[in-house]
């Protein structure tokens with residue numbers, strides 16, 4: 373049986389005071405996909421992620437997440453729902469006074485149903501899953517590299533067998549090698565466990581390496597959503613600037629080289645019109 377969509381946002385509006393961040397925004401996240409959200413600075417990517425998690429109130433429209441509408445749930449039901457996803461914020465956001473072990477164990481202890489042995493075993497498993505050594509368990513965050521901090525944060529986000537993983541700029545602050553290692557790790561754990569990922573990212577290489585689909589935020593809504601090769605063809609100033617700068621051209625060349633970018637015959641060669649003209653920008 374087909375699984376229901378993980379997240380459905382219909383006509384969503386969010387605002388801070390009188391200023392609307394999103395207005396009439398529609399977005400569906402399919403179960404099991406890695407959906408990346410991109411957009412210019414201040415377009416509301418982080419706010420959208422937080423609205424999905426119930427950390428920013430929804431002023432308008434309807435949110436359905438894992439089949440539930442959090443707007444009509446009791447507090448107890450909302451807490452139970454929130455245990456079904458994990459979050460990795462921009463800077464990793466580990467507790468600086470706690471060891472790696474204690475950071476990963478934190479959500480497990482909060483849940484309150486596990487014995488000490490079960491927690492030990494789960495932390496050991498999560499450490500192994502993200503490629504860290506048992507000896508790293510006793511280090512403090514200040515003793516870790518940037519890439520290791522992201523790995524610990526990922527282990528903590530996945531500690532509770534998350535069905536959805538929310539990532540805000542997961543590769544920010546990492547050098548290109550550590551960023552590409554993190555992308556490979558995300559792909560691996562995603563393939564192993566099969567959860568849904570919603571990720572905010574500015575990193576084109578990371579999008580190309582991980583995203584099933586890309587949603588572009590502009591003008592308070594989702595301008596377009598689809599596979600990267602379709603989205604980059606949409607005629608909108610932000611999309612053109614984002615995908616056709618120096619790094620964008622590098623990415624497009626790599627998509628062409630791997631056959632992921634359809635090369636359309638030009639009209640004068642084929643005598644045909646294009647089958648897939650760029651989708652029009654939504655108003």
Ligand SMILES: Nc1ncnc2c1ncn2[C@@H]1O[C@H](COP(=O)(O)OP(=O)(O)OP(=O)(O)O)[C@@H](O)[C@H]1O
Nearest residue numbers: 388389393411412413414415416417418419420572
């Ligand atoms: N707690 C808040 N109170 C008031 N305004 C806020 C709050 N959080 C965000 N904003 C405003 O909402 C808008 C969207 O912010 P948001 O952080 O979601 O954008 P973003 O697209 O993620 O930006 P960036 O790419 O620069 O991180 C900005 O104008 C920001 O100043």
